[in-house]
Amino acid sequence: MLCLGQPLAQEYNRARTEEPDGPFLFWRDRAITFSIDASGCPDTDLGQTRAAVIRAFATWESQPCTDIFFIFEGMVEGAEPNHLTGEADGHNLIMWVMDWPDEWGSDKLALTNFVWNERTGEILDVDIVFNARDYYWTAGDRTVTDIENVLVHEIGHLLGFAHTTDPDASMYDGYVEGEIEKRDLSATDIHGLCEVYPSGRPTPDVPDLGINEDELGSGGCQCTSVGPRIGLGWTTLFLLAAMAALVLSRNRR
Numbered sequence: 551m552l553c554l555g556q557p558l559a560q561e562y563n564r565a566r567t568e569e570p571d572g573p574f575l576f577w578r579d580r581a582i583t584f585s586i587d588a589s590g591c592p593d594t595d596l597g598q599t600r601a602a603v604i605r606a607f608a609t610w611e612s613q614p615c616t617d618i619f620f621i622f623e624g625m626v627e628g629a630e631p632n633h634l635t636g637e638a639d640g641h642n643l644i645m646w647v648m649d650w651p652d653e654w655g656s657d658k659l660a661l662t663n664f665v666w667n668e669r670t671g672e673i674l675d676v677d678i679v680f681n682a683r684d685y686y687w688t689a690g691d692r693t694v695t696d697i698e699n700v701l702v703h704e705i706g707h708l709l710g711f712a713h714t715t716d717p718d719a720s721m722y723d724g725y726v727e728g729e730i731e732k733r734d735l736s737a738t739d740i741h742g743l744c745e746v747y748p749s750g751r752p753t754p755d756v757p758d759l760g761i762n763e764d765e766l767g768s769g770g771c772q773c774t775s776v777g778p779r780i781g782l783g784w785t786t787l788f789l790l791a792a793m794a795a796l797v798l799s800r801n802r803r
């Protein structure tokens with residue numbers, strides 16, 4: 551799946567199952583659950599990690615124009631992320647991975663992986679996996695990678711949004727070391743949220759078809775930095791086998 555179609559300046563963009571004319575990704579059920587892996591973040595107190603994650607989800611659901619809302623199902627143990635199983639397991643999981651595989655790349659900060667219905671584009675399962683091997687994470691220290699700042703961006707992808715060219719937006723494809731500005735949605739982000747998930751009205755441009763288990767697909771998009779110790783990332787998009795990711799990049803060292 552490619553996450554960028556033909557972006558318009560200062561405008562939101564929606565992701566598709568495939569470009570140029572695959573179905574848009576979307577959630578049919580707007581009550582979206584999420585869980586946090588019980589191991590938490592190795593660099594941050596578990597309570598602070600949990601609070602930062604909950605705040606990031608609240609940022610998207612707090613807009614009065616939408617009826618999207620998130621339900622925190624608590625901490626879970628032993629859940630396998632969907633990039634390992636390729637299946638929807640009922641947990642939209644947030645987790646940090648210490649044994650980050652070399653083939654995923656040391657410049658990858660986070661992976662957002664989808665399971666969807668290939669015919670309709672309906673999202674069935676999303677897991678967001680953070681690289682805890684090559685990056686330090688924080689719930690407030692401006693000198694290392696901010697959990698909330700990164701997760702607000704990734705939740706936008708979870709909702710089916712691609713990158714925008716608006717530099718003020720949370721969905722802009724750039725990350726500056728130590729930034730926290732993406733914790734807050736811009737007018738561009740809010741515009742997309744209100745049009746794709748309008749309160750009391752259906753999501754536009756999606757087929758009215760049910761789930762067929764034989765038509766499940768998985769994927770996402772991946773973005774990489776242009777080199778180590780570079781503040782801006784998310785510049786290159788390409789497919790990654792049976793899984794894919796939405797990524798921000800910064801060197802841990």
